[in-house]
Amino acid sequence: SQQGEEDPQALSIQEGENATMNCSYKTSINNLQWYRQNSGRGLVHLILIRSNEREKHSGRLRVTLDTSKKSSSLLITASRAADTASYFCATKAAGNKLTFGGGTRVLVKP
Amino acid sequence: EAGVAQSPRYKIIEKRQSVAFWCNPISGHATLYWYQQILGQGPKLLIQFQNNGVVDDSQLPKDRFSAERLKGVDSTLKIQPAKLEDSAVYLCASSLVTGYEQYFGPGTRLTVT
Numbered sequence: 001s002q003q004g005e006e007d008p009q010a011l012s013i014q015e016g017e018n019a020t021m022n023c024s025y026k027t028s029i030n031n032l033q034w035y036r037q038n039s040g041r042g043l044v045h046l047i048l049i050r051s052n053e054r055e056k057h058s059g060r061l062r063v064t065l066d067t068s069k070k071s072s073s074l075l076i077t078a079s080r081a082a083d084t085a086s087y088f089c090a091t092k093a094a095g096n097k098l099t100f101g102g103g104t105r106v107l108v109k110p
Numbered sequence: 111e112a113g114v115a116q117s118p119r120y121k122i123i124e125k126r127q128s129v130a131f132w133c134n135p136i137s138g139h140a141t142l143y144w145y146q147q148i149l150g151q152g153p154k155l156l157i158q159f160q161n162n163g164v165v166d167d168s169q170l171p172k173d174r175f176s177a178e179r180l181k182g183v184d185s186t187l188k189i190q191p192a193k194l195e196d197s198a199v200y201l202c203a204s205s206l207v208t209g210y211e212q213y214f215g216p217g218t219r220l221t222v223t
Contacts, residue, residue: 004152030209031209031210033210033211035214040219041216041217042114042201042203042214042215042216042217043153043201043203043212043214044214045211045212045213048210048211088152088153092209092210095166096141096158096160096165096166096208096209097155097158097166097209098155098209098212099155100145100152100153100154101152102150102151102152103151103152
């Protein structure tokens with residue numbers, strides 16, 4: 001079973017708009033990571049947020065973490081056509097394994 | 111810095127045949143992972159190595175899948191015999207520190223007919 005579940009499963013926006021996707025998980029975590037996957041390629045690490053952090057920024061990306069609600073959100077601001085991809089959250093609980101969610105497919109229309 | 115290398119990129123086989131995938135991680139990365147990604151789903155961890163020892167293989171179908179990491183560097187994943195449901199992309203990843211940022215290879219797309 002998957003620890004993290006992304007919502008929505010798919011998202012379509014216009015270039016320049018913001019995209020927000022959410023991740024919910026079930027057990028306590030050590031850290032939560034977001035990855036991007038372009039069609040037919042491997043995953044690329046975007047950002048990691050630790051369990052004692054609430055918010056983190058990286059360029060046009062903003063990640064929040066609410067451990068009381070067991071949820072995280074990824075915001076992409078001023079989206080570009082190149083942001084079209086699938087986005088996955090991955091959680092690290094006790095132990096060394098990362099567990100990935102099912103992903104959010106984002107389409108940015110020019 | 112060279113990334114994670116995988117080969118082949120594509121493979122088509124018939125059910126009951128065998129297949130092997132190869133992965134070369136980023137130099138110096140002690141942890142190596144093999145994931146299975148079925149179309150439309152997230153990656154599922156099959157096996158995790160720390161150097162040449164297995165850390166986690168709880169989701170590896172051991173009756174047909176095997177993996178090894180000789181000398182703690184590159185790794186091979188084998189399926190024997192393949193089933194139709196093994197059709198997926200097999201991703202290899204490595205990390206410097208276990209549980210933190212993972213670097214993925216381009217994957218091998220396997221089609222079993």
